């Protein structure tokens with residue numbers, strides 16, 4: 001499929017820039033959640049291209065933050081994007097994005113380390129770790145696939161900022177900022193070890209959105225019944 005055709009089908013309507021979203025919601029990066037934000041759309045597009053062909057794919061993005069990579073994933077044609085974000089402050093900005101791409105984003109607010117990812121995708125596209133091991137990274141998917149409860153090891157390499165995402169104790173990768181889509185080959189043992197080691201680095205945050213921020217975007221308080229609903233996990 002020609003790139004122009006693909007992009008024109010997935011183009012997003014005009015939105016505030018990521019920088020504006022950060023200012024609007026006063027989103028200061030929190031060190032304990034490894035937060036740093038990608039603002040350059042050329043860079044986020046390039047990163048997302050590394051995940052292979054996302055056209056019509058089911059994708060899980062862990063730690064979307066203000067949504068820079070999220071926008072690029074949508075532009076790349078993902079049909080079903082589940083974002084799992086631990087920090088509640090980002091949810092209103094993600095809901096704006098969800099309204100710009102109706103029915104294509106599902107927002108889950110919670111900790112990926114405790115999240116039952118496999119329950120959130122159709123059973124017929126899920127694969128076991130063993131099935132996934134032989135998949136070639138970057139190979140365009142013949143059909144959407146998803147590993148049970150996984151964050152792709154390869155994609156963590158691609159999408160994590162190495163300075164902030166390595167566990168300080170073990171130097172293993174962990175936590176948010178990762179993207180998983182069809183075709184990635186994870187390393188379950190390393191991943192599991194990384195998760196266990198990093199549990200203590202991610203205490204559940206208790207921040208709530210300041211009232212003035214909620215008031216700034218009234219649409220976010222309306223209950224949603226479509227794919228853009230926020231699910232607490």
Ligand SMILES: C[S@@+](CC[C@H](N)C(=O)[O-])C[C@H]1O[C@@H](n2cnc3c(N)ncnc32)[C@H](O)[C@@H]1O
Nearest residue numbers: 036037038063064065086087111112175176177
């Ligand atoms: C490095 S920032 C990346 C933000 C965004 N993807 C970007 O590129 O601008 C990591 C994100 O992961 C989130 N995060 C960290 N640990 C998490 C966890 N255990 N579960 C879900 N999200 C997590 C943080 O709140 C933050 O939004």
